[in-house]
Amino acid sequence: MENCKDHFNFAGGDTVALAKKYGTPLYVVAEEKIMERCEEIRETFLEKYINTKAAYASKAFLTMAMCKIIAREGLGLDVVSGGELYTAIKADFPMEKVMFHGNNKSWEELYLAVENNVGRIIVDNLAELQLLDEIARQQMKTVKILFRVTPGIEGQTHEYIVTGQKDSKFGMPLEREKIYDAVRQTIESQYLDLTGFHFHLGSQLFQKDIYTDAIDVVLNLIHDLKERLGFKAIELNVGGGFGIRYTDNDEPKPLSYFTDAIMEKVIEGCQKYSITTPTIIIEPGRWVVGEAGITLYTVGNVKEIPNIRTYASVDGGLPDNPRPALYRARYEAVVANKKNAPLSMKTTIAGKCCESGDILIWDLDTPEIEAGDILAVLATGAYNYSMASNYNKLPRPAVVLINQEGKSEVIVQRESYENLLERELIPSHLSEE
Numbered sequence: 001m002e003n004c005k006d007h008f009n010f011a012g013g014d015t016v017a018l019a020k021k022y023g024t025p026l027y028v029v030a031e032e033k034i035m036e037r038c039e040e041i042r043e044t045f046l047e048k049y050i051n052t053k054a055a056y057a058s059k060a061f062l063t064m065a066m067c068k069i070i071a072r073e074g075l076g077l078d079v080v081s082g083g084e085l086y087t088a089i090k091a092d093f094p095m096e097k098v099m100f101h102g103n104n105k106s107w108e109e110l111y112l113a114v115e116n117n118v119g120r121i122i123v124d125n126l127a128e129l130q131l132l133d134e135i136a137r138q139q140m141k142t143v144k145i146l147f148r149v150t151p152g153i154e155g156q157t158h159e160y161i162v163t164g165q166k167d168s169k170f171g172m173p174l175e176r177e178k179i180y181d182a183v184r185q186t187i188e189s190q191y192l193d194l195t196g197f198h199f200h201l202g203s204q205l206f207q208k209d210i211y212t213d214a215i216d217v218v219l220n221l222i223h224d225l226k227e228r229l230g231f232k233a234i235e236l237n238v239g240g241g242f243g244i245r246y247t248d249n250d251e252p253k254p255l256s257y258f259t260d261a262i263m264e265k266v267i268e269g270c271q272k273y274s275i276t277t278p279t280i281i282i283e284p285g286r287w288v289v290g291e292a293g294i295t296l297y298t299v300g301n302v303k304e305i306p307n308i309r310t311y312a313s314v315d316g317g318l319p320d321n322p323r324p325a326l327y328r329a330r331y332e333a334v335v336a337n338k339k340n341a342p343l344s345m346k347t348t349i350a351g352k353c354c355e356s357g358d359i360l361i362w363d364l365d366t367p368e369i370e371a372g373d374i375l376a377v378l379a380t381g382a383y384n385y386s387m388a389s390n391y392n393k394l395p396r397p398a399v400v401l402i403n404q405e406g407k408s409e410v411i412v413q414r415e416s417y418e419n420l421l422e423r424e425l426i427p428s429h430l431s432e433e
């Protein structure tokens with residue numbers, strides 16, 4: 001593949017050539033960029049501090065190929081549904097490194113997890129505890145669990161992606177008596193082995209203080225449990241949520257900004273509360289893969305409303321990236337075939353859905369834009385493919401992986417119209433004779 005100097009290059013791949021070869025819209029994911037993040041996790045966290053673990057939060061972007069990369073990089077995997085777990089099983093991901101989350105896990109999902117010897121189940125509530133105890137007894141297996149608690153700490157991010165506050169659907173509020181009861185149940189259970197606690201404060205976060213505040217709250221709980229019940233927590237999972245750069249408004253921090261503060265607080269807190277330092281687990285999703293992905297579109301209709309705005313519509317939009325509509329998320333983009341052309345106008349990038357809110361980017365600085373241009377929207381690696389839908393019966397794009405040598409390979413095929421109808425049935429009274 002020949003690189004043209006006026007074309008936007010991503011991870012060694014000429015994006016215009018990629019668009020031509022695979023069609024658009026197209027998700028492009030760079031293996032090397034994922035590996036760089038994994039290396040940073042190893043160097044600045046796992047190798048720097050003893051008794052630490054990291055799991056990739058697969059909800060951000062999950063395919064079997066991604067499971068293979070994460071396994072090879074030595075991280076664990078956080079899954080939140082039977083479907084995510086099934087993907088990990090099919091990719092032969094080491095099950096002892098899987099953590100299973102979720103605020104409403106079904107009997108079937110828990111059964112599948114226990115059957116496959118998932119490493120940790122993060123129990124969200126007492127009903128789940130009961131269910132899991134029964135399932136573990138049925139299968140005569142000891143299941144290692146953590147309790148998810150809500151430390152009552154609020155992160156500064158979009159209201160739909162904060163999770164650590166008391167008024168949250170996730171986890172157990174820190175009401176001592178209720179937690180004591182839950183811990184007693186696990187002590188009495190022959191099949192449940194409670195190793196510790198989990199919290200997750202939210203997503204796209206940039207402040208370390210909220211992590212350290214939450215750690216203090218949970219270490220205090222661990223201390224009380226030791227005093228009250230003689231229970232020793234040996235693991236503390238502090239979640240993910242580390243923010244990335246989408247636009248110039250974001251000021252991303254290196255992982256160590258968070259993890260050094262986390263570890264410092266853990267060491268200090270364990271001394272303060274006279275408790276043994278637990279193993280500390282982090283589970284970033286967006287931070288691992290967000291900046292490793294871009295989406296390529298072809299520009300179609302360009303509509304200029306004099307003195308108001310110019311809209312350029314692309315061949316995807318809300319179904320492949322619902323984040324602008326859901327969270328008013330902001331993105332940057334480049335016209336990939338005119339990389340060196342002067343930015344002479346403001347263009348609003350519209351999706352092709354029947355939905356006025358389907359605007360990917362407002363007032364983007366672009367060169368003269370015209371039908372046939374290739375647009376590369378940046379930092380779409382997380383929560384794009386994984387949140388994609390078929391709204392307006394648009395087939396989902398293919399996903400192409402650029403490997404370390406800059407070579408591209410399809411890891412998810414583009415959906416066809418046939419795929420869209422695969423599971424549809426016409427009842428006999430509506431079928432023609």
Ligand SMILES: Cc1ncc(COP(=O)(O)O)c(C=O)c1O
Pocket residue numbers: 057060078101163200202203204239240241242283284285286287
């Ligand atoms: C329990 C849990 N862990 C990890 C994550 C990963 O979050 P992020 O992608 O922001 O790192 C999430 C999502 O917010 C989550 O709910």
Ligand SMILES: N[C@@H](CCCC[NH3+])C(=O)O
Pocket residue numbers: 059161203204323327382383387
């Ligand atoms: N889907 C959200 C993140 C949710 C994190 C999972 N609890 C986003 O795109 O920002």
